Amino acid sequence: MTEITSTDMLDPPVADGVRRRDFINIAAVSAAGVGALAVLVPLITQMEPSADVLAESSIDVDLAAIMPGQAIKKIFRKQPLFLRNLTTKEIAEADAVPVASLRDPQTLADRTKPGHTNWLITMGVCTHLGCVPLGTGQGEPRGEFGGYFCPCHGSQYDTAARIRKGPAPKNLAVPDYIFTTATTVKVG
Amino acid sequence: MVRIIAFLAGLFFAGALLYTVLLGAYSFITEPPAPTAEKWVHARFPEKELHLASDGPFGTFDNTQQLQRGFQVYTEVCSNCHSLKYVAFRDLKALGYNDDEVKAIAAKYKVPAFDPNTGEVKSNTGVAADHFPPVVYGGQGNPPDLSLITKARHGGAIYVHSLLTGFQPQPAELLKQFPEATTPTGLYFNPYFANLNIAMPPPLTADGQVSYKDGTVATKDQMAQDVSAFLVWTAEPKLGKRHQTGWAVELFLLFATVLGYMAYQNVWRDKKH
Amino acid sequence: MSFPWANVYKPSHPFMQWMDEKLPLPRLVYNSLGAGYPVPRNLNYFWNFGVLAGVCLMIQILTGVILAMHYSVNADSAFASTEHIMRDVNWGWMLRYAHANGASAFFVVVYIHIFRGFFYGSYKAPREMIWLLGVTIFLLMMATAFMGYVLPWGQMSFWGTQVITGLFSAIPLVGDALHQWLLGGFAPDNAALNRFFSLHFLLPFVILGVVILHVWSLHIPGSSNPTGVDVKTESDTVPFHPYYTAKDGFGLGVFLLFYCGLLFFAPNALGHPDNYIPANPLQTPAHIVPEWYFWPYYAILRAFTQNILFIPAKLMGVLAMFSSILIWFFLPWLDRSPVRSGHFRPTFRKFYWVLLVDVAVLGWCGGAPAEEPYVMISQVAAIYYFLHFLVILPVVSSIERPDPLPFSITEAVLGKDDAAALGAAA
Numbered sequence: 001m002t003e004i005t006s007t008d009m010l011d012p013p014v015a016d017g018v019r020r021r022d023f024i025n026i027a028a029v030s031a032a033g034v035g036a037l038a039v040l041v042p043l044i045t046q047m048e049p050s051a052d053v054l055a056e057s058s059i060d061v062d063l064a065a066i067m068p069g070q071a072i073k074k075i076f077r078k079q080p081l082f083l084r085n086l087t088t089k090e091i092a093e094a095d096a097v098p099v100a101s102l103r104d105p106q107t108l109a110d111r112t113k114p115g116h117t118n119w120l121i122t123m124g125v126c127t128h129l130g131c132v133p134l135g136t137g138q139g140e141p142r143g144e145f146g147g148y149f150c151p152c153h154g155s156q157y158d159t160a161a162r163i164r165k166g167p168a169p170k171n172l173a174v175p176d177y178i179f180t181t182a183t184t185v186k187v188g
Numbered sequence: 189m190v191r192i193i194a195f196l197a198g199l200f201f202a203g204a205l206l207y208t209v210l211l212g213a214y215s216f217i218t219e220p221p222a223p224t225a226e227k228w229v230h231a232r233f234p235e236k237e238l239h240l241a242s243d244g245p246f247g248t249f250d251n252t253q254q255l256q257r258g259f260q261v262y263t264e265v266c267s268n269c270h271s272l273k274y275v276a277f278r279d280l281k282a283l284g285y286n287d288d289e290v291k292a293i294a295a296k297y298k299v300p301a302f303d304p305n306t307g308e309v310k311s312n313t314g315v316a317a318d319h320f321p322p323v324v325y326g327g328q329g330n331p332p333d334l335s336l337i338t339k340a341r342h343g344g345a346i347y348v349h350s351l352l353t354g355f356q357p358q359p360a361e362l363l364k365q366f367p368e369a370t371t372p373t374g375l376y377f378n379p380y381f382a383n384l385n386i387a388m389p390p391p392l393t394a395d396g397q398v399s400y401k402d403g404t405v406a407t408k409d410q411m412a413q414d415v416s417a418f419l420v421w422t423a424e425p426k427l428g429k430r431h432q433t434g435w436a437v438e439l440f441l442l443f444a445t446v447l448g449y450m451a452y453q454n455v456w457r458d459k460k461h
Numbered sequence: 462m463s464f465p466w467a468n469v470y471k472p473s474h475p476f477m478q479w480m481d482e483k484l485p486l487p488r489l490v491y492n493s494l495g496a497g498y499p500v501p502r503n504l505n506y507f508w509n510f511g512v513l514a515g516v517c518l519m520i521q522i523l524t525g526v527i528l529a530m531h532y533s534v535n536a537d538s539a540f541a542s543t544e545h546i547m548r549d550v551n552w553g554w555m556l557r558y559a560h561a562n563g564a565s566a567f568f569v570v571v572y573i574h575i576f577r578g579f580f581y582g583s584y585k586a587p588r589e590m591i592w593l594l595g596v597t598i599f600l601l602m603m604a605t606a607f608m609g610y611v612l613p614w615g616q617m618s619f620w621g622t623q624v625i626t627g628l629f630s631a632i633p634l635v636g637d638a639l640h641q642w643l644l645g646g647f648a649p650d651n652a653a654l655n656r657f658f659s660l661h662f663l664l665p666f667v668i669l670g671v672v673i674l675h676v677w678s679l680h681i682p683g684s685s686n687p688t689g690v691d692v693k694t695e696s697d698t699v700p701f702h703p704y705y706t707a708k709d710g711f712g713l714g715v716f717l718l719f720y721c722g723l724l725f726f727a728p729n730a731l732g733h734p735d736n737y738i739p740a741n742p743l744q745t746p747a748h749i750v751p752e753w754y755f756w757p758y759y760a761i762l763r764a765f766t767q768n769i770l771f772i773p774a775k776l777m778g779v780l781a782m783f784s785s786i787l788i789w790f791f792l793p794w795l796d797r798s799p800v801r802s803g804h805f806r807p808t809f810r811k812f813y814w815v816l817l818v819d820v821a822v823l824g825w826c827g828g829a830p831a832e833e834p835y836v837m838i839s840q841v842a843a844i845y846y847f848l849h850f851l852v853i854l855p856v857v858s859s860i861e862r863p864d865p866l867p868f869s870i871t872e873a874v875l876g877k878d879d880a881a882a883l884g885a886a887a
Contacts (some may be wrong), residue, residue: 021454028451031444032710038440042552046527051549055278055317190794191855197788198851201781202844204769209840211767216833245726274544332738336544339729340737382747423737426547426554433555434725441721445714448707455707459699460874461502 058188060180063119071136073124076175076187080124080132082148082161083185090146090159091117097158104171108160111174121177121185122161126150128168133157148172225369226384229362233379235343235350240417242345245435248428249421252284257400258418259283261411264398265391266334269327272320274335275422282425290316297321328374329387338416339423345416347380352412354380355390464683466695468496493680499698500705501686503874507577508684509712510570516713517567518672522665524560525609532612534658536651539614540739558728564606565731566720568754571599580813582689582801587682589793594675596789598668603755603786605664608657610752611649615736620749622649622657628762631776648742688873689801690866696880697870748830756827757820758782760839761846763831781843788850795850798858805864808857812849819845 049057059076061083066072071084086094094108112119124132128150134140135148135157143149144165145158155166162171177187241251249255259280262272277294285293297314299321314321325331338344358377362369371377375385392408400406420427470491472478481488491497531550533542546553575595578584584592607625611618626649630640645652683692692698699705723730731753735746751759765778772780788795796809803810819842826839867873872880 021457024447024450024454028444028447028710031440031447035440035444042555043523043527045551046553046556047530048551050531050545050551050553051278052276052317052545053549055276060315190791191797194788194791194795194851194855197784198847201784201847201851204767204777205764205840205844205847207769208765208767209837209844212833212837212840216837221833274541274548276548279548336737340734342734424547424554430554430558430725430728434721437721437725438718441714441718445711445718448711448714452707452711455703459502459704461504461699 058186060184060186062184064183068118073136074187076123081175081187082120082122082124082136082172084120084122084136084161086118086120086159088118093146094158094160094162097160097162103163103169106160106162106171111160111162111171113177113179116179119185120159120161121187122172122174124148125173126152126155126168127163127170127172128153128155128166133172225362225366226382228365229359229379229384232359233354235346235380236353238346238349238413238416240345240413240420242417242420242427245431247431249282249425250428251417253402253404254414254417255283255421256285257402257404257411258414258416258421260398260400261392261415262334262418265411266415267323269323269325269331269388270334271323272335272422273322273333274319275425276317276319277314278316279425282421287316294318327387331388334419334422336423338419344423345420348419349412349416350380351378351386352392352415353409354378464499464692464695464698466698467492467499468700470495470497493676494701494706496700496702498680498683498701499692499695500684500701501692501697501870502699502704503686503688503870504684504705504708505687506712507573507581507687509709509716510574510577512709513570513712513716514567514574515672516716517563517570518665518668520563521560521567522669524556524563525662525665527556528560529662532658534612534655536614536654536740539612539654543613555724558724560609561732562720562723562728564609565752565754566716566723567602568606570716571602572754575599576817579816580803581685581687582796582798582803583685584793585796585798585801586793588679588685590678591675592793593790594671594678596786598671598675599789600786601664601668601671605661605668606752606754608661608664610736611654611657612661613736614654614740616738616740616744616746617733617736617749619649619740619742620745621751622653624749625751626653628779628782631773631779633776649740685801686870687802687804688867688870689805690868690870690873693869694871750828753824753828756825757823758785758827760823760827761785761843763827763836764840764843766836781847785846788847792850792854796854796858798861798863800863800866805866806857806861807864808861809854812853812857815845816849819849 057077059074059081061074061081063083063085066083066085068085068087069090071082074081074083091108099105099107108117108120111122124136126133129152131150131152133148133150133155135142141149141151143156145156147157147159147161147164149156150166150168153167155168156164157168157172158164160171163169175187177185180186241247241254242249262270277290277297280290280293281287294314294316297318297320298311299314299318301310301312302308303310323331332340338348341347343350355376355378358369358371369384371385375387376389377384378386392411395405395407397408398406398411404410424430470481470488472481472487477487480486488497528546531542531546531553533539543557546557548554550556578592578595607621611622622644626640626643629643630636632639641647643653644650645656683698686692733750733752738746750756759782762778762782765774765781768774769777798806798809800806803813822842823839823846826835826842829835868877869880874880
């Protein structure tokens with residue numbers, strides 16, 4: 001902003017002294033700059049998820065009580081998580097679809113764990129604009145393809161929670177999870 | 189004009205105060221304030237010495253052995269009446285427990301969960317993300333939550349340690365001078381407590397009351413020291429990081445300030461001032 | 462700026478020239494904190510504290526805005542959210558300690574700034590407006606600091622609110638109605654907490670506005686100096702940049718060393734343990750004290766224990782406490798000595814040091830429990846406090862014989878002969 005730098009203001013330099021003296025001024029200003037940058041670290045990282053939020057970033061779910069054909073909703077990272085026990089018929093329906101014809105091509109096997117293909121675990125967040133699709137509760141509409149149906153803009157998901165019709169661009173997201181025992185999963 | 193009003197106001201305030209102080213001095217001489225039992229006792233029982241790894245500007249919570257012992261004393265003794273509600277189970281990892289141990293500790297607790305839709309209060313098995321649950325207490329007195337106790341009392345850990353080991357019979361001399369200071373029934377004399385009589389019964393009653401896994405002999409004083417150390421941690425789990433950061437910041441500032449001084453001298457070198 | 466020899470802003474880069482035509486903000490900065498502001502060359506380190514106070518205000522606004530992102534304004538959750546900041550938020554402990562100790566640091570700096578003004582007569586003509594705005598800033602700071610202390614909703618927060626809002630109930634006729642209006646209830650609760658939070662967030666920006674006026678009014682006569690002699694020639698001054706930017710940079714470093722020492726190694730030393738106990742409307746702490754920077758006024762408040770004529774003691778205390786700061790507004794007209802600097806006023810100087818000790822004694826009594834002998838000591842100290850400003854200063858300023866003043870700042874710095882040589886050369 002100011003055109004006159006500190007060195008301009010000084011009296012004419014004496015022979016050798018000038019470089020060392022300039023160096024001190026530059027060093028002092030640089031140190032102040034480094035300090036200011038270091039202060040930014042806490043000022044910025046304070047907005048990242050805090051320890052209590054991170055502590056809830058993984059949940060354990062017991063699947064034992066979910067009968068084939070049933071689905072439950074859990075809260076995972078403050079968002080709905082769908083856990084569904086597919087019937088053999090639903091699995092067959094999902095496998096029968098030619099993958100190449102899909103908007104977001106994925107097989108059911110891609111979206112489940114080996115040996116647990118009946119367990120469809122997905123986020124309950126429509127990939128269109130973030131509504132919660134219907135289809136987990138008793139008697140809720142499951143759409144034309146027997147999976148999930150998003151009432152906001154009419155996206156229809158099949159029994160592998162893949163997008164089949166409507167505006168959503170992607171299949172319902174599958175979170176990271178592992179089976180800790182035969183009937184419990186650790187999500188996140 | 190301003191000065192005339194100021195003059196009068198000044199004399200008014202000064203006069204009012206002079207009148208007040210003279211009255212006060214008169215009653216101070218005629219009826220000197222009576223000594224109190226509290227002052228008599230507190231003057232004779234200075235708080236005991238206590239040295240912890242968290243003391244001083246280099247203090248850390250590296251002594252996880254002691255902190256784990258303190259946690260054991262808390263769970264086996266204190267937690268019957270005192271809650272620890274600002275501490276989460278996940279925080280215990282700082283005491284050297286691994287994820288599975290923390291999970292196991294949390295699972296021993298029932299954590300109340302309120303369902304706002306049904307109004308139903310359930311109790312779930314604790315998980316690492318939960319905080320220590322409230323403690324239901326039906327007896328006399330008001331056991332405070334212990335999470336912040338070492339920050340909420342003058343003297344901090346030193347006070348906690350002195351108080352825990354301070355239960356004793358009332359000195360005969362005290363009763364002679366202040367007969368009305370006799371400890372009421374249901375309360376316990378403790379010279380380190382502000383009003384001398386505390387509702388908490390002596391919590392650490394016998395050596396070996398808890399059995400330490402690391403082989404440390406659980407004398408009463410040892411247990412009191414360990415739980416004090418633990419409560420320093422619960423009150424400020426970030427203390428070690430604070431000290432560490434502090435040293436880095438101070439060293440950098442010292443360096444920058446010396447440079448700043450040199451630059452200042454440099455800029456002014458031809459100007460006498 | 463009024464001095465004809467001030468450097469003139471001449472942007473060389475085309476963009477800066479364009480900017481200067483459209484919005485001469487760089488010119489404003491250049492003329493107020495840059496090379497365009499001539500400042501007396503003889504300022505001592507006490508003149509660092511104005512800039513430091515500005516830095517403190519910035520620290521408080523920055524950390525405060527961040528804390529507000531994590532804090533919960535509700536009587537049920539305020540305390541827990543403060544602990545959430547201390548334990549869970551990334552660097553939250555540091556930001557909160559920086560804010561809490563920043564308030565203390567701000568007051569230390571401002572007290573030094575004020576007492577510098579007392580000693581060097583900075584309030585005297587032509588700088589009365591700077592002084593009036595300064596006292597206004599100080600009053601706003603006190604209100605902000607008080608309301609900030611309420612927010613953690615600990616025991617001292619709660620009972621501090623109870624006591625301070627209770628002051629207003631001393632006002633005759635409307636007192637009780639006013640008290641209820643302030644609290645939005647019969648005792649401190651959610652309503653009070655929420656309005657204090659709102660005002661605590663707002664007032665710092667009001668302070669910032671008044672600070673800008675304070676600095677603006679400073680730039681009309683220019684900075685005062687330790688001799689109190691007016692600037693006469695160019696050799697009396699140096700440009701603010703780089704001379705005082707360099708000196709203030711060094712001063713800032715020293716300040717930060719102390720401030721960070723407090724923040725990282727004794728962050729609770731100036732606080733009260735009772736504020737780590739959640740607010741409990743059914744139990745009063747053994748003795749209620751405000752934060753240290755309010756102790757002198759608190760001592761004056763408590764010094765009045767007797768009804769005076771028809772005025773109840775409580776009202777007297779409140780009147781005296783508010784008067785103790787409001788009388789500063791009249792200082793430029795109470796001290797009529799034409800000599801500014803205490804260096805050349807031998808009698809004034811003695812009373813100045815007495816005042817300094819007196820305020821320290823008041824502070825010490827204000828932090829002590831309300832019992833003898835502290836009460837009597839605070840009463841005697843309060844007598845001197847009022848006499849100093851309202852009686853001694855006016856009298857001393859009219860009868861005192863000041864020491865001879867130097868002819869100019871240059872002469873004071875260089876000595877008579879060198880200054881004369883410089884004058885002849887120029």
